[in-house]
Amino acid sequence: MDFRKALLARIDSKRGALIALTQDLIKIPTLNPPGEFYRDICDYLDTRLSARGFSTELVRAFGTPGDSKKYPRWNIIARYEGGSAGDCVHFNSHIDVVTVGQGWSVDPFGGALIDGKIYGRGACDMKGGLATSIIAAEAFLEIWPAFNGAIEISGTADEETGGFGGVAYLSEKGYFSPEKVQHVIIPEPLHKDRVCLGHRGVFWAEIETHGRIAHGSMPFLGDCAVRHMGAVLAEMETSLFPALAAKRTDMPVIPEGAKQSTMNINSLHGGQAEPEAGFTGLPSPVVPDHCKMIVDRRFLLEENIADVEAELRGVLEKVKSERADFTYDFTPIHSVIPTMTAKDAPIVTTVSAAIEAVMHKKAEYVVSPGTYDQKHIDRIGRMKNCIAYGPGILDLAHQPDEYIEVADMLDSAKVMGLALAELLTGNPDDT
Ligand SMILES: [Zn+2]
Numbered sequence: 001m002d003f004r005k006a007l008l009a010r011i012d013s014k015r016g017a018l019i020a021l022t023q024d025l026i027k028i029p030t031l032n033p034p035g036e037f038y039r040d041i042c043d044y045l046d047t048r049l050s051a052r053g054f055s056t057e058l059v060r061a062f063g064t065p066g067d068s069k070k071y072p073r074w075n076i077i078a079r080y081e082g083g084s085a086g087d088c089v090h091f092n093s094h095i096d097v098v099t100v101g102q103g104w105s106v107d108p109f110g111g112a113l114i115d116g117k118i119y120g121r122g123a124c125d126m127k128g129g130l131a132t133s134i135i136a137a138e139a140f141l142e143i144w145p146a147f148n149g150a151i152e153i154s155g156t157a158d159e160e161t162g163g164f165g166g167v168a169y170l171s172e173k174g175y176f177s178p179e180k181v182q183h184v185i186i187p188e189p190l191h192k193d194r195v196c197l198g199h200r201g202v203f204w205a206e207i208e209t210h211g212r213i214a215h216g217s218m219p220f221l222g223d224c225a226v227r228h229m230g231a232v233l234a235e236m237e238t239s240l241f242p243a244l245a246a247k248r249t250d251m252p253v254i255p256e257g258a259k260q261s262t263m264n265i266n267s268l269h270g271g272q273a274e275p276e277a278g279f280t281g282l283p284s285p286v287v288p289d290h291c292k293m294i295v296d297r298r299f300l301l302e303e304n305i306a307d308v309e310a311e312l313r314g315v316l317e318k319v320k321s322e323r324a325d326f327t328y329d330f331t332p333i334h335s336v337i338p339t340m341t342a343k344d345a346p347i348v349t350t351v352s353a354a355i356e357a358v359m360h361k362k363a364e365y366v367v368s369p370g371t372y373d374q375k376h377i378d379r380i381g382r383m384k385n386c387i388a389y390g391p392g393i394l395d396l397a398h399q400p401d402e403y404i405e406v407a408d409m410l411d412s413a414k415v416m417g418l419a420l421a422e423l424l425t426g427n428p429d430d431t
Contacts, residue, residue: 003143003144003421003425004418004421006143007139007140007143007414007417007418007421008358008414008417008418010139010142010143011135011136011139011410011413011414011417012410014135014138014139014413015406015410017135018131018132018135018406018409018410018413019113019118019406021048021131021134021135022111022118022123022127022128022131022404022409023111023113023118023120024044024111025041025044025122025127025130025131026109026110026111026118026120026121026122026123026127027109027110027111027120028040028041028044029097029109029121030095030096030097030122031096031097031098031099031100031121032066032096032097032098032157032158032160032161033066033099033161034066034070034071035066035071035072035073035096035157035158035165036071038071038072038073038074038075038095038096038157039058039072039074041095041155042058042074042075042076042095042155043058045076045078045153045155046058046076046078048134049076049078049134049153050078052080052138052141053080053141054078054079054080054153055078055079055080055081056076056077056078056079057076057077057078057079058074058075058076059074059075059076059077059169059170059173059175060072060073060074060075061073061074061075061157061158061164061165061166061169061170064158064164064165064168064169065158065161065162065164065165066158066161066165067165073157073158073165073166073169074157075095075154075155075156075157075165075166075169075170076154076155077152077153077154077170077175078152078153078154079150079151079152080137080141080150080151080152081150082146082147082148082149082150082151082424083145083146083147083148084146084148084149085148085149086147086148086149086150086424087148087149087150087182087183087423087424088149088150088151088152088180088181088182088183089149089150089151089152089181089182089183089184089185089419089420089423089424090151090152090153090154090176090181090183090184090185091130091133091134091137091151091152091153091154091184091185091186091187091416092154092156092167092176092184092185092186092373092377093126093127093129093130093133093153093154093155093156093186093187094126094155094156094157094158094159094160094163094166094167094373095127095130095155095156095157096157096158096159096160096161096166097121097122097125097127097160098121098125098160098398100121100400101398101400102400103400103401104400104401105400105401106119106120106401107120108120108121108402109121111123113406116405116406116407117403117404117405117406118403118404118406119401119402119403120402120403121402122402123392123396123402123403123404124189124391124392124393124394124396124397124402124403124404125188125189125392125394125396125397125398125402126187126188126189126390126392128189128390128391128392128404128409129187129188129189129390129391129392129412130155130187131409132187132390132391132409132412132413132416133153133185133187133390133413133416134153135409135413136412136413136414136416136417136420137151137153137416137420139413139417140417140420140421140424144421144424144425147420147424147425148424148425148426149182149423149424151420151424152181154170154175156170156373159372159373163372163373163375163376166373167373167376167377167381168376168380171376171377171380171381172380176376176377176380176381176383177381177382177383178381178382178383181381181383182346182385183346183347183350183385183386183423184347184374184377184383184385184386184387185347185351185386185387185388185389185390185416185419186372186373186374186377186386186387186388186389186390187388187389187390187391187412187416188368188372188388188390188394189390189391189392189393189394189396189397189404190366190368190388190389190390190392190394191391191392191393191394192355192359192390192391192408192411192412192415193355193359193361193363193364194363194364194365194366194389195348195351195352195355195363195364195365195366195387195389196365196366196367196368196387196388196389197251197252197340197341197343197348197365197366197367197387198251198338198339198340198341198367198368198374198378199336199338199339199367199368199369199370199371199372199374199375200249200251200253200258200298200299200300200301200338200367200368200369200370200371201298201299201300201301201303201305201308201335201336201337201338202296202297202298202299202334202335202336202370202371203297203298203299203305203308203309203312203332203334203335204266204294204295204296204297204332204333204334204335205294205295205297205309205312205330205331205332205333206292206293206294206329206330206331206333207229207232207292207293207294207295207312207316207328207329207330208290208291208292208293208328208329208331209225209226209228209229209232209290209291209326209327209328210223210225210228210289210290210327210328210329211223211224211225211226211227211228211287211288211289211290211291212287212289213286213287213288213289214286214287215285215286215287216284216285216286216287217285219287221287222286222287222289223287223289223325224287224288225270225271225288225289225290225291226270226271226288226291228291228319228323228325228326228328229268229270229291229293231319231322231323231326232293232315232316232319232328235315235318235319236263236315239315239318240263240311240312240315241263243311244260244261244262244263245260245261246260247260247261247300247302247303248260249300249301249302250301250302251300251301251338251340251367252364252365252366252367253366253367253368253369254366254367254368254369254394255369258298258369260300261297261298261299261300261303262297262298262369263295263296263297263298264295264296264298265293265294265295265296266294266295266296267292267293267294268291268292268293269291269292269293270288270290270291270292271286271288271290271291272284272286272288294333295312297312298369298370299338300338301338301340303338305335305337309332312330313330316328316330336371336375337375337379339374339375339378339379340367341384341385341386341387342384343365345384345385345387346385346423347385347386347387347419347423348365348387350419350422350423351363351387351389351415351419353418353422354414354415354416354418354419354422355415357418358411358414358415358418359411359415368388372388374386374387374388389412389415389416390412391404391405391408391409391411391412392404392405392408
């Protein structure tokens, strides 16, 4: 008997189950923020996976950002032990979805199936990927009930807001550690024929310029913090942005525009606060005494975080040297080191070979422009054998009318199933 062929046929036979599972997951509106219905989706997954012989654990990330009595940060980890010792392959999916936004033509939590596509918030990012990994594991277990090692499936909270109540917490508690888990696949929507090796780095900082309040009719008696910030912006345009655009990486980052260093100005606030909606009065004439900017700098494997910070401080020092009465505060508020799994890591070579077997084309290696939960698995969990691989089109994530194609999910389930066969059975072609 050709077990591989049997596995692929078994996955095809689960098309209906895959659709139903994806729809059920979409119908639980796990919006984050604030982090709604986490317990409900964990209970749903618990029922589903317990019935298939997984032992499950629900873990609340007490005290993490956003965790409260009203919005508890629940996670589920399910584990299935094979018949003998071996590696553990872990599929990690986040259970949260971002806000709906406007422009939908279908119910964002309806899970409508139209022309082979399932629609809904989280369809591609990433309830479709979660359903795909569950179906792949279930089909594998039916074909190889006595495999070597273990399979784990987790549904984790808060990826969209940094993952602190999800994978970061679980990594700190030892759920992601080299002793317990040897291979990690995160089924984010990077496309069914791509292996995502990692992500760029992040450095966020708050810059504040200071001034002195005075009457707006006599600004020369005060000192305008917004004009000082204008000088910072001008210096960024002159020196910093061109310097960032000139830095290129050897990381295979997609899309093309992210193959360089980038910086976004997240926000800029100076002077009086915006009036409340409905207030019809005029603002008062005062010179702004403070102005704050948040910058979001994304950096490359080839860059060092200390240099990234020094470069930004350099802009401020240059302005200070040229401008009377210029004072500022510079406060780093968040950072993530870039990560990239080696192309010869076992999970990379295994999934690449499976993509070639299913799709009859070579796998493409990519790196994500933004971060995802691999950052915690890498840094806190100390695990380098980790990739993102899953069905769906990344560009559709967070958009109106987000969808996932059923055919893509089936192809990805086959890739995941073959990867399990390669990693967890002695010789998949044994009769
Ligand atoms: Zn995602």
